[in-house]
Amino acid sequence: MDSVHIGDRMMVDVIKSGTILPKVMANEANTRMEESKDDAFYYCDIGDMIKKHQNWLKLLPRVEPFYAVKCNDDTAVVQILANIGTNFDCASKGEIKKVLDLGVSPDRIIYANPCKQQSHIQFAARNGVAMMTFDNMDELHKVKNCYPNAKLVLRILPGEFKSQCQLGCKFGCHPNHALKLLKKAKELDLNVMGISFHVGSGCMEPEAFPAAIRLAREVFDTAVNLGFSMEMLDIGGGYPGDNLGPVSFKEICEGINTSLDQSFPPESGIRIIAEPGRYYIASACTLAVNVISKRTVSRDNQDLKDPDDEDAVCNSLPPSKNEEPAFMYYVNDGVYGSFNCLMFDHASVTPTLMNDRSCEHEYSSSIWGPTCDGIDCISNHSLLPELEVGDWIVFENMGAYTMAAASCFNGMSKPTGHYVIREEMLKYLPVLPYPHHVTSCRQEETKKTQYGSPSAFKYGSPSKEFYFKELLPVGVGIGH
Numbered sequence: 001m002d003s004v005h006i007g008d009r010m011m012v013d014v015i016k017s018g019t020i021l022p023k024v025m026a027n028e029a030n031t032r033m034e035e036s037k038d039d040a041f042y043y044c045d046i047g048d049m050i051k052k053h054q055n056w057l058k059l060l061p062r063v064e065p066f067y068a069v070k071c072n073d074d075t076a077v078v079q080i081l082a083n084i085g086t087n088f089d090c091a092s093k094g095e096i097k098k099v100l101d102l103g104v105s106p107d108r109i110i111y112a113n114p115c116k117q118q119s120h121i122q123f124a125a126r127n128g129v130a131m132m133t134f135d136n137m138d139e140l141h142k143v144k145n146c147y148p149n150a151k152l153v154l155r156i157l158p159g160e161f162k163s164q165c166q167l168g169c170k171f172g173c174h175p176n177h178a179l180k181l182l183k184k185a186k187e188l189d190l191n192v193m194g195i196s197f198h199v200g201s202g203c204m205e206p207e208a209f210p211a212a213i214r215l216a217r218e219v220f221d222t223a224v225n226l227g228f229s230m231e232m233l234d235i236g237g238g239y240p241g242d243n244l245g246p247v248s249f250k251e252i253c254e255g256i257n258t259s260l261d262q263s264f265p266p267e268s269g270i271r272i273i274a275e276p277g278r279y280y281i282a283s284a285c286t287l288a289v290n291v292i293s294k295r296t297v298s299r300d301n302q303d304l305k306d307p308d309d310e311d312a313v314c315n316s317l318p319p320s321k322n323e324e325p326a327f328m329y330y331v332n333d334g335v336y337g338s339f340n341c342l343m344f345d346h347a348s349v350t351p352t353l354m355n356d357r358s359c360e361h362e363y364s365s366s367i368w369g370p371t372c373d374g375i376d377c378i379s380n381h382s383l384l385p386e387l388e389v390g391d392w393i394v395f396e397n398m399g400a401y402t403m404a405a406a407s408c409f410n411g412m413s414k415p416t417g418h419y420v421i422r423e424e425m426l427k428y429l430p431v432l433p434y435p436h437h438v439t440s441c442r443q444e445e446t447k448k449t450q451y452g453s454p455s456a457f458k459y460g461s462p463s464k465e466f467y468f469k470e471l472l473p474v475g476v477g478i479g480h
């Protein structure tokens with residue numbers, strides 16, 4: 001397999017067009033097993049992230065993405081996004097530092113946590129990260145003390161919408177209270193310059209964004225009437241990361257564009273930004289876990305089953321001769337690791353196998369994480385062919401809210417990342433940082449003409465010309 005080095009730290013494997021990722025991962029897994037390396041690992045498809053960005057620019061041409069680092073703070077992921085031109089939503093000093101350390105300028109960051117630690121605000125002040133959200137009185141006093149020149153963005157409560165993770169229970173000023181809060185900001189001589197909202201992560205109602213944008217317009221006008229110079233609307237996160245959910249990204253974008261044109265038309269000159277997290281990274285990452293232990297149990301034994309869970313495979317009794325067995329598989333990543341998404345992100349995951357075994361008989365199977373805790377269950381019922389210790393199970397769409405919150409509970413190690421790009425996406429590699437070189441002989445000769453000059457992308461955003469000429473596919477343009 002050809003490889004491309006990105007600076008000193010990152011190596012990206014180039015995979016052939018049309019090859020399916022689990023197949024590539026199967027080769028990797030075989031090599032690993034030969035070397036007795038059976039730890040869980042990720043494949044991160046950089047091309048998938050680039051395509052997502054192209055799609056964003058095409059479908060939301062007026063909206064600048066500020067990637068929510070909390071979603072997946074892997075350094076390589078953040079670096080790639082920095083260099084294809086997203087900006088960043090940071091929740092803490094740690095995230096701000098991570099992004100600044102990669103050479104991103106502070107004006108490409110919004111500190112989008114309405115309840116901040118004082119020392120973190122001071123860090124933002126020292127480093128010129130001026131844009132930050134607030135939604136309560138105490139925050140205004142803190143900002144007055146720590147960073148009086150901050151560019152403040154009032155986060156409002158946009159109403160309740162169906163979503164994977166509700167955020168309104170914790171953040172957002174009710175629009176009825178906005179006037180009071182804005183008056184206090186005026187009294188303290190603070191600089192409020194924008195309104196933000198978040199409709200909830202993994203939003204399932206396309207109507208949510210238009211409703212929230214209309215509400216934001218009302219609060220915007222309140223702020224203008226109080227004399228604030230309002231420059232920006234931040235429409236938050238909530239966009240789908242894969243195409244498995246009930247609402248498509250395209251559908252959401254149509255609603256956003258129409259309502260932006262009504263409430264914040266281009267001639268208003270208002271800057272529109274967003275804070276997408278899972279959109280950029282969910283589908284880029286595929287996780288492979290190894291079966292480290294196996295238990296054959298009775299499928300039909302009802303004694304130990306949860307009565308509400310018809311098919312749950314969870315008992316320790318062996319099957320009798322006449323029963324079809326069920327299997328419990330123990331794998332080396334679980335809910336204390338990447339699968340914390342089952343708890344915190346209310347995610348659902350689907351196990352598949354690296355190689356096609358569709359003609360084999362399937363058994364009721366449950367999949368468990370590696371720790372000694374009984375709660376550490378990934379799936380209590382899946383239909384799978386019989387697996388053996390040492391086999392691999394694959395989970396797609398594992399990039400969002402997985403590794404970022406993983407722990408090493410019970411001393412278990414976190415999976416390592418492996419970066420790949422498909423051949424046809426190689427031409428977009430000039431967006432990656434630092435001078436890089438191609439290791440394979442076949443590509444050595446093309447590197448000068450094909451990869452352009454990466455130095456232009458080391459700091460600040462790539463230029464508009466770059467988007468037109470290099471990043472956007474033919475026929476796609478940006479509107480601002």
Ligand SMILES: Cc1ncc(COP(=O)(O)O)c(C=O)c1O
Pocket residue numbers: 068071089112113167198200201202203236237238239275276277278279
């Ligand atoms: C303030 C803020 N912005 C953006 C996001 C990203 O949301 P999503 O991943 O749904 O796009 C979150 C997620 O919790 C958030 O809290």
